[in-house]
Amino acid sequence: xxxxxxxxxxxxxxxxxxxxxxxxxxxxxxxxxxxxxxxxxxxxxxxxxxxxxxxxxxxxxxxxxxxxxxxxxxxxxxxxxxxxxxxxxxxxxxxxxxxxxxxxxxxxxxxxxxxxxxxxxxxxxxxxxxxxxxxxxxxxxxxxxxxxxxxxxxxxxxxxxxxxxxxxxxxxxxxxxxxxxxxxxxxxxxxxxxxxxxxxxxxxxxxxxxxxxxxxxxxxxxxxxxxxxxxxxxxxxxxxxxxxxxxxxxxxxxxxxxxxxxxxxxxxxxxxxxxxxxxxxxxxxxxxxxxxxxxxxxxxxxxxxxxxxxxxx
Numbered sequence: 194x195x196x197x198x199x200x201x202x203x204x205x206x207x208x209x210x211x212x213x214x215x216x217x218x219x220x221x222x223x224x225x226x227x228x229x230x231x232x233x234x235x236x237x238x239x240x241x242x243x244x245x246x247x248x249x250x251x252x253x254x255x256x257x258x259x260x261x262x263x264x265x266x267x268x269x270x271x272x273x274x275x276x277x278x279x280x281x282x283x284x285x286x287x288x289x290x291x292x293x294x295x296x297x298x299x300x301x302x303x304x305x306x307x308x309x310x311x312x313x314x315x316x317x318x319x320x321x322x323x324x325x326x327x328x329x330x331x332x333x334x335x336x337x338x339x340x341x342x343x344x345x346x347x348x349x350x351x352x353x354x355x356x357x358x359x360x361x362x363x364x365x366x367x368x369x370x371x372x373x374x375x376x377x378x379x380x381x382x383x384x385x386x387x388x389x390x391x392x393x394x395x396x397x398x399x400x401x402x403x404x405x406x407x408x409x410x411x412x413x414x415x416x417x418x419x420x421x422x423x424x425x426x427x428x429x430x431x432x433x434x435x436x437x438x439x440x441x442x443x444x445x446x447x448x449x450x451x452x453x454x455x456x457x458x459x460x461x462x463x464x465x466x467x468x469x470x471x472x473x474x475x476x477x478x479x480x481x482x483x484x485x486x487x488x489x490x491x492x493x494x495x496x497x498x499x500x501x502x503x504x505x506x
Contacts (some may be wrong), residue, residue, distance in 0.1 A: 194505060197269035202249075202281045203232055204242035205391050206276035206294045207318070207416070214496035215273075223269055225261045226279055227252040234362025235389030242391050258283045258290070258311075270434050271503060276308050277404045284321065289503050291315075293336060297322035300411035306331070314502055319413045321434035334502070335354040335433070338416045339492045340423040340485065344392045347425035347482060351400035355385045357464055358402035358426070360395055360417075362388035367431075368408050370457050378461045379468070399424040403474070404467055406460075409433045418451070422485040427452060427467050427478045429460065443488050450481040 195217050200208030202224065215222050224246035232239055248264045250256050258272070258281040272288055274281055277295045284290065292312040294305045297319050309315045309331055316336040317323040323333040356379050361368065364386075375384040385402060399405055405421025407414075407430035414433040420427040428451035430436070436453065439445040447453045452467075453461040467474040 194220045194271065195223060195267050195269045196220050196251070197223045197225055197262070197265065197272045199272065199279065199281050200275040201277060202226050202228040202244065202246045204230060204239045204244075205232060206275070207277065207293075207338070209244065209490045210339075210344075211273065211275055211293075211496060213341060214492040215341075217493050218496060218500070220265070223247045223265050223267065224225050225265070225281070226250055229427050232362065232389060237389030239389055239391055252395070254278055255280055255282050257281070258285050262288075271505075273499065274308070274312075278443060280308045281321075282311070289313050291499060294318065294322075296362060296413075298409075298411040302326060309333070314499075316499075319435060320438050321412060335438070336495055336498065337439075337490070338414070338419050339490045340419045342423070345396060345420040345423040347423070348397075348400040351397070353401060353403060355382045355402045356382040356468060357404045357406050357429070358399050359384060359386045359389055359406040359408075360388065360390050360398065361386075363410065365408070365410065367457065371406070371408065371460055374461050375464060383464075396424065396442075399426060403427060403478075404429050404464060407431065414439075417433050419485060419490055422450070422481040422490075425478050425482040427474050428481055429454065429463055429467075431455065431460075443484075443490075445481075445484055448477075450477065452477065 198212050199433050212222050225248040226246050228245055229241035230240035261281055265498050272290045274292045290312050291314045292308050293316040295318050315333045318336055318338055320335040326333055345479055372386050405426035405428050407417045409431055412434050414435040418430055432453045452463045454463055500504050
């Protein structure tokens with residue numbers, strides 16, 4: 194099957210993980226979109242992770258779908274738009290058009306209404322943000338983030354040289370305060386915090402820590418939640434709205450598979466608890482790791498869900 198995947202082709206993107214997933218499933222993937230070898234949130238050189246699209250488009254947030262398809266060497270059977278601020282507008286007759294909204298916390302609702310209006314299937318990776326759109330008639334399906342087992346995995350031989358890991362290019366006020374207070378509470382080796390560290394390099398650093406820290410931007414459950422479970426870290430996350438749905442849908446529970454917090458003070462308290470109770474903390478890390486694997490929460494499984502929804506087995 195020929196599957197066109199459109200996105201901004203950053204060195205690190207959700208679309209990149211879906212492209213890998215569809216290829217694992219044996220499909221021919223045609224990448225469409227603007228390209229850069231840089232990331233907007235870091236000055237680090239990440240060009241080694243850059244991958245050119247098959248159809249490179251001018252760098253702007255919207256192109257017409259017909260223009261993009263006219264440049265494909267083969268006609269796709271399916272278009273998957275991984276929409277993080279880039280979209281293909283219009284319709285393509287005879288080709289199923291899917292839109293996956295990856296960042297509804299970062300774009301106004303009206304933006305995704307425009308993206309969804311010509312889609313045959315509409316997905317959102319943050320279910321909380323889908324609620325109001327469903328109320329006005331958009332039949333949006335939930336497609337949570339996941340992990341890629343080639344990028345996000347546990348290394349049992351990795352030495353531990355710090356306690357908390359936070360790799361992010363967006364240091365909001367709460368994250369800054371958390372970093373400062375964890376340094377005071379846990380010492381200079383208490384937290385590793387940096388940006389622009391991707392894939393294999395990021396995996397190595399998370400494996401060297403004990404806690405994978407998540408703090409949402411606007412009540413959006415971060416990708417790092419799933420990746421932290423796959424690293425067999427203790428995932429310590431703010432209580433984003435979708436966590437309740439994770440328990441309801443997949444049985445992923447706070448206190449059993451991860452730890453939650455509402456304030457910086459609770460975050461620091463939980464981090465100290467992990468250090469003071471290594472056996473119990475290890476049990477949570479192990480349970481979370483087992484749960485994410487037993488539930489098959491990989492991007493390949495998410496890609497299979499899409500294909501089932503469009504009637505491809």
